[in-house]
Amino acid sequence: xxxxxxxxxxxxxxxxxxxxxxxxxxxxxxxxxxxxxxxxxxxxxxxxxxxxxxxxxxxxxxxxxxxxxxxxxxxxxxxxxxxxxxxxxxxxxxxxxxxxxxxxxxxxxxxxxxx
Numbered sequence: 001x002x003x004x005x006x007x008x009x010x011x012x013x014x015x016x017x018x019x020x021x022x023x024x025x026x027x028x029x030x031x032x033x034x035x036x037x038x039x040x041x042x043x044x045x046x047x048x049x050x051x052x053x054x055x056x057x058x059x060x061x062x063x064x065x066x067x068x069x070x071x072x073x074x075x076x077x078x079x080x081x082x083x084x085x086x087x088x089x090x091x092x093x094x095x096x097x098x099x100x101x102x103x104x105x106x107x108x109x110x111x112x113x114x115x
Contacts, residue, residue: 002026002104004095009109012085016113020080022095022106029053032099034071034078038091038111048093049080062088085113 008020020036035050049059049069057069068081078095090113095106 002097002099004097004104004106006093006095006106006109009093009111011112011114013115014086014113016085017081017083018085018111020082020093020095020109020111022078022080024076024078024095024097027099029076029097029099030073032097034095034097035069036078036080037094037096038089039094039108040088040091043091045094051078082111085111087113089113 003025004022006020006022008018010018012018031053033050033052036048037045038048039045047060048063049057049067051057051069051071059067066084071078090111092108092110094108097104
């Protein structure tokens with residue numbers, strides 16, 4: 001059974017930083033893409049960042065230069081370092097992995113950016 005467990009969310013001030021972690025269990029994820037989506041109240045879920053098994057990264061334009069995705073394959077863990085946070089980054093952040101036969105999701109972690 002594949003499980004993804006996020007941690008690291010919370011409250012941050014504008015301009016601050018948070019680091020999200022997503023630990024995967026149930027199988028090896030070394031070669032599979034992993035990443036993060038987010039969903040703000042009243043909005044659709046959007047892809048924030050993804051990383052392939054080989055380490056290639058992609059980001060939504062709104063977070064480029066501020067967020068960094070990385071992974072530790074030995075730990076089956078993907079990270080999202082979020083710097084220069086803005087109020088519009090407030091959302092529930094969901095970890096995902098594309099491992100056949102489908103996509104798996106974590107339960108999400110709340111990130112709130114407010115002064």
